[in-house]
Amino acid sequence: MKQHIDTAPIWESYRQDCECPLCLLYAKVEAGNVDYFLGESVMEPSQRIEVNKKGFCADHFKLMYDAGNRLGLALMTHTYMKESMKTLKENAQRARDAAAAEAGKPIFKRFGGSKGAGLSEVAGELTKLQNTCLMCERINESMERYMYTVLYMYKHEPEFPKLFAESKGMCLRHYAQALEMAPKHLSGEPLKSFVDALTDIEMKSFERLEGEIEWFTNKFDYRNQDKPWGNSRDAVKRSVNKLGHQVVNED
Ligand SMILES: [Zn+2]
Ligand SMILES: [Zn+2]
Numbered sequence: 001m002k003q004h005i006d007t008a009p010i011w012e013s014y015r016q017d018c019e020c021p022l023c024l025l026y027a028k029v030e031a032g033n034v035d036y037f038l039g040e041s042v043m044e045p046s047q048r049i050e051v052n053k054k055g056f057c058a059d060h061f062k063l064m065y066d067a068g069n070r071l072g073l074a075l076m077t078h079t080y081m082k083e084s085m086k087t088l089k090e091n092a093q094r095a096r097d098a099a100a101a102e103a104g105k106p107i108f109k110r111f112g113g114s115k116g117a118g119l120s121e122v123a124g125e126l127t128k129l130q131n132t133c134l135m136c137e138r139i140n141e142s143m144e145r146y147m148y149t150v151l152y153m154y155k156h157e158p159e160f161p162k163l164f165a166e167s168k169g170m171c172l173r174h175y176a177q178a179l180e181m182a183p184k185h186l187s188g189e190p191l192k193s194f195v196d197a198l199t200d201i202e203m204k205s206f207e208r209l210e211g212e213i214e215w216f217t218n219k220f221d222y223r224n225q226d227k228p229w230g231n232s233r234d235a236v237k238r239s240v241n242k243l244g245h246q247v248v249n250e251d
Contacts, residue, residue, distance in 0.1 A: 005152055019168050019238050022150075033139055147178060168208075169201040169205040170202065
């Protein structure tokens, strides 16, 4: 991977106290993409063609809707809708034909796995429309670059492994992604040391969080009412994010 390596955002995230520094970066990248798609990309013909082709997933449509720039979203949605209607039209007759064929089948032929297969194919074509997301693609590219930078810094920046070892690991999704990418960019001792260090902090932080969320549940017992919360007040949010990759927004 030959590209400019920008280490500043990684340093900044790793200096913050959080359950997953990559998730902090993800939130920034996602917010930047929402601005981009509602702003400059609307006026860029090549981007509009891409949007018309791929569209957005439900989560990213919602984020753009919540961002409030209705004209930007309307312009983009209008042309994307026109493009989607082509697929819809192509499949409309197929749906009618498949239903007619299915309805005409004798009862005994409708048993087994082929029941409604024609309609199911049409459904698959329509589901595909919702499963592609240009914003997810762009975010994934950025996140892959950030993960690469983490691996690069672990090997080349002498101060980084210490800060890395003092972090609270990553969410489950980013931990898996780190394990996947590590052998592609590291080898020998740095690879072993990176995976050892990360797995060590990962295990420790899961054990710590498990204790914190247990204490959260115990606080509901009247006998514990007056005992201190410790770090447990926001343990539910942190645990959900640790397991599910920022499913609950940070305050
Ligand atoms: Zn994460
Ligand atoms: Zn998406």
